[in-house]
Amino acid sequence: MASRPVGRRRADRRSPRRERLDVPAGHGHGHGHGDHVVDTSVVDADAIVARRVRIVVAAILAPLITAAVITMIVLWPGGGVKVASYQTETARGEVTKLVACPEKRDQCDLATVQLSDGPDKGKAAPVQVPQAGKAPIPVKVGDTLMLGVQSDATDIADRYQYVDHDRTKPLLILAAVFALAVVALSRWRGLAALGALAVTAVMLTQFILPAILKGSNPLLVAVVGGTVIMAVALFLTHGISAESSIALSGTVAALGLTVLLGWFFTKLTLLTGIAPEGASAAKQFFPNLDLTGLLVAGMVIGALGVLDDVTVTQAAAVWELSAANPAASRAQLIGAGLRIGRTHVASVVNTLVLAYAGAAMPVLITFAIQGLPGQYVVSTELVAMEIVRGLVGSLGIIAAVPLTTALAAMAVADRSRDLAGTENNN
Template identity: 35%
Template sequence: MGHSHTHDTGNSEPTPATIGARKRANLLLAAILVPIGVLTVIGMMLLWPSGDRSSVTISNPYATADGVSIDVGQVERVSEEDCPSSQPTVDAGGDALQCQVAYTAPDAGGALVPVEVTPELARAGAVEAGDKIRYLNLDGVIQGGSAPYIFMDFVRTVPMMWLAVLYAVVVVAVARWRGLRAMIGLVGALVVLAQFILPGLVEGKPPLLLALVGSVVIMIGVLYFAHGFSARTSTALLGTLFGLSITALLAAWATESIYLFGVGDENAYALVNSSGEVSISAIIMCGLIISGLGVLNDVTITQSSAVWELYELAPNTSSRRLFSGAMRIGRDHIASTVYTIAFAYAGAALPLLILVSLYDRTLLENLTSGELAEEVVRTLVGSIGLVLAIPATTLIAVLVVKAVGIRQHAAADGGGQTPGQLVAGSAASSAGGQTVSVAPGGGDIETRRSRRDRDAHGAE
């Protein structure tokens, strides 16, 4: 019965030939990516918003009239009693309505004030003693018994800060410096979104160019900052840009062809009425492009690393076998990430899904309705860009590693041995849930499962 021996090489130092190949790969990729980066910077400068919002007129829901203030306090007790707002009805001889009243101690000091809680929150039992809340203080405006204190919102600062701290601690504890760099990159991405993309949409900049330029800037920053400057990262960036381009083209087509105009969305109506420059279809198009960035980044960096690992373990492997081996990993990734996108959107739109499911309509009518069409299209567009990015990244990585291959230098580094002999029976790498090893002598890649089947057959 044959035996296959594997040794962990994950901590071994790269050979001089490998280091030289990586340097040549960096030069080759830089020749492609530097012009793209320059064009992106130029595009960002041309599209940078002016910051002039004089043409935008939108009412602030948190603005108050003269004499009205938004106060903060802590709920001391909650009771069911006559609504303060029913006092005029009682004075006229009618019956008072029952509602939930939260007696709240103002942060500014003073006696407890009776804050009238909305019926929706009262039914859910959301307001409890100890909660920090914001409420409208109408005491100096409304006279004659109407409710002078009305619940407005919860104060969520402390629990959200604790959750953010826990998130940061977990990420840094597990991923260490790379996790910290990823979080800093995320902050930078949010700055680009808030300072470039969102103001640009408000000012009516070309949405497709705005989304593409902003997304490329985000991906360049996030990838290099989190994963470092390397041939693998650059290869992943090229694959990401390919997937991003496909997603952008599909988003531009789908927005117009499937009539995605935000019909029925209250926020969309508010934006349309705020300025003649704002286009809801443009905002939806940008949303379709931006929504898939995170998952796209994930799969491309994984595929790039898989190709480089497989090649460095078996330099004699042919391009075709290298591509097919990496794609076996990619197909597993596709299956899982497509589910990730679909369920992420479903979870975010769960109240809407429940509401639409209660309508007396068929499933097809619900899925193609104005309420759900945007979510369905976002899932499909993002998934198509993601799926096509995987073979594109794999192909780019194979072409790069073959163009700067270490094959011609391996014999000198190995004391006259051939590349296949150098790695024969000694290299193994875990990728995509399977252990990949190098077959003795030939540099071919085979899975642990195929070796097990072969050994079992020999035993028979």
């Protein structure tokens, strides 16, 4: 009797429940390696998948997006939120001449600034600037400066004060290089991503910040604004499809969990939100401002971009797995998708925590100089706030992997079997 191949004997002994789905190379938006490319358009075009996704969209996604848009319209801030007593007129100009101050030769320099805007546009104004060697970045002839304007000063010599160097041009150059790099690599999709970035900027500056300052609940504003931002960003960048709809559903679910975790641990750790720079000034001009809610809202907004990356990757991975094996079961797809997600989350979580640690680096250095005990340092609000931010955001990212994977698996599992059953019934 001829013996069976070893691989066949192993396959026979394997229980169907323990079958694993091989992960195709090149999965998940470039997170894999290899030359194997799977055409996922067949999954999007599948009638079974379309019917399942329509159920998810109709039952979950559409009501949530509708509610977010309606709430955004209701909360939209009417009018400005500027405080008149806190406003400062501004001007800019180029340094054409630099001499020592006549009366304080050892303390400052006197710059002649050709004004390019402001109330005296086109005129030359004398402005006292920090002396070379007494400022981190000395003022030189040819530099463009930002100036504050004392509007009630009658003499032009007393009207302008040095604020900082004008960095508009180098920032625009950096933005242009970034935009060209995105478009060069991703082409039309990159252009769409830049459009989504512009929508995000508009939402932050025209809705989220003004609505919070108008007295709306910061958590509600962050959830509503975040949901709208993610809907626009995902559909604009990746198109309106079954895959992007599932990714958005996972994002919104993880976003809600992040809000709950952020609120709970902010209360548990007794964070007030007063520690961040600028918080006390904002509270002074807006006494009803909820700083604790603002802190949690910042956690939510900070985690949005990474949540987007994780959910899109997980949905794309499950789509490719289904395209490679239309008969794959829900359990097989979830198992393979989670194996992909583990690697991705390990790197993304580290990135998020390091980003928050980098933002708190000056504070950490100050504590290091003081030689304070570690337990004391982490209990201070400035450090505890960054720890809560990093860990809450990471928990939201971790939750996004199984949530999105499960939703995607429910949408595309057993495609060929369901289709065969439908044909037999007909």
